[in-house]
Amino acid sequence: DASRILNSTLRSKIMSADEAAALIGHGDNVGMSGFTGAGYPKVVPAALARRIDAAHAAGQEFRVGVWTGASTAPELDGALARANGVELRMPYQSDPACRARINAGEMEYLDIHLSHVAQFVWFGFFGPLNVAVVEVSGILEDGRLIPSSSIGNNKTWLDQADRIILEVNSWQSPKLEGMHDIYYGTQLPPHRQPIPLVHPNDRIGEAYLRVDPAKVVAVVETHHPDRNSAFTPPDDASRQIAGHIIEFLQSEVKRGRLPANLLPLQSGVGNIANAVMAGLLDSPFENLTAYTEVLQDGMLELLKSGKMTTASATAFSLSPAALEELTANLDQFRERIVLRPQEISNHPELVRRLGIIAMNGMIEADIYGNVNSTHVMGSSIMNGIGGSGDFARNAYLSIFMTPSTAKDGKISCIVPMASHVDHTEHDVQVIVTEQGLADLRGLSPRQRAQVVIDQCAHPDFRPALHDYFNRAMESGGGRHTPHLLQEALSWHLRYTQTGTMR
Ligand code: 0RQ
DSSP: OGGGBOOHHHHTTBOOHHHHHTTOOTTOEEEEOOBTTBSOOSSHHHHHHHHHHHHHHTTOOOOEEEEOSSOOOIIIIIHHHHTTOEEEEESOOOOHHHHHHHHTTSSEEOOOOHHHHHHHHHHTTTOOOOEEEEEEEEEOTTSOEEEOSBOTTHHHHHHHOSEEEEEEETTSOGGGTTOBOBOOOOOOTTSOOOOOOOSTTOOOSBSSBOOOGGGEEEEEEEOOOOOOOOOOOOOHHHHHHHHHHHHHHHHHHHTTSSOTTOSOEEEOSSHHHHHHHHHHHTSSOOSEEEEOSEEEHHHHHHHHHTSEEEEEESEEEOOHHHHHHHHHTHHHHTTTEEEOOHHHHTOHHHHHHHTOEEEEEOSEEETTSOEESSEETTTEEOSOOTTHHHHHHHOSEEEEEOOSEETTTTEESEESSOSSOSBOGGGOOEEEOSSOEEEOTTOOHHHHHHHHHHHHSOTTTHHHHHHHHHHHHTSSSOSSSOOOTTTTTHHHHHHHHHSOOO
8 A cells, every 4th residue: 555655755765575675784783673572573584594594505694683672473583583583672571483493592581670671772772773674554744654553662662773675564553643652751871860750651752753755775565464462352261360459449448549440451462361352341449540551452441431530551462353343433532542662662651650460461479479470480481571660660559360270280380399480479469269369468578378389379389388288387598588598489490390380
């Protein structure tokens, strides 16, 4: 759809994906658009992967650094990982091929807080950004860009990259125009000013991305769908987790610690997070708001029903059915949904000011409340920390949730000591499993252990956890956070050796 590119200078740079990919070289750091399967470039990464395959077949070195917003899709992370073309990947990923390369030690992976990425690039911590490959949904006559279904780090990539490749995707709805809010006021220390956002749906920036046309080396036209995978319908455990959280929030309202319409909600990725949103649909709460990074199906339902008034995010992550719903009703949703750069959607200053209720999934928690969001058995990456830390540390309430067991009950998600820590005991206020909810606020480590074991652990694992704690108390070691050092990770060891923690 040629009419999507109204600027004549940029029109003159239209070329094929293969021609554009030829402008990326070995050793380049490439900033790609894309966040949780939305708004990623659809054709240039695959063309780059083919180029890398050909180079490798000819015995030449060819690897690039891939920086994104968050997770992308098989056409990007999958294609480049399969070609073994990625020297270093950052930040969040969730692609099976990419994960396999990382865990095989064949790809470096920098798992950093999503709000840190843009500023670390501006600070120069990661070296130069050579190329940006950014999907947009259109180009205005004056050269400004209509963003796509995610913003992620696109502002920073466009500002910082030496060379820019734009993918103009006519599959994206033209009605996305006006939904975005790109804040151009971020400065570098020591010149930073307060970010003037005080309500979740405030608009503080511009609806378009700016680009220096002189830096644009290629414009590629595409018509490809986002990843848009379906969610599994909430299972019993997810529904129970949602139920515990809603009951807890209701009791917080009763006790005067939360307003009747709560505070802005942040909800993580995955099926449990989606189930919590679905649970809120049947809850008594009204006039909810969201200040989050990903807008999933459950949240769209809340918006549609009127239970939620407005939502702010940096990306959509919708099933095909929900996307259809959104597209059909974009005129109504445009004023109620704001998409922002991830440095703003996840900004600690704003998370603290707005008083976010943060709800994120986890792999495991230990009895003292340390949370592992990222690593299986201490060493294999699952996805990454994503934005969970941006929100958890600065939230009004930080909630972490998981089923009490994994892998058919062979793994306890409540363990004596977390095998990897993403969120320390200091950043975790509430832990929820289908068994119950542990409110850790105001509790010392020893008090927390009792509540976590009794409320959250699966009954099959409770006696062994109590036994661990009791013996740790009597071991002669410190009694502030009692541990048996020779046993603390023995549950994980047992699983790796026998296939079960039992
Ligand atoms: O693996 O599918 O191979 O069986 O982990 O677990 O229960 O389906 O839960 O989809 O909510 O994901 C922490 C990964 C949870 C996610 C995590 C295995 C389990 C399964 C998935 P299988 P579930 P979810 C904002 C916030 C970090 C980023 C974040 C995540 C798979 O929530 O990536 O919070 N969070 N971002 O079997 C071994 C355990 C396990 C385990 C679960 N204890 N040991 N395997 N699994 N517990 C969004 C962004 O930042 C973009």
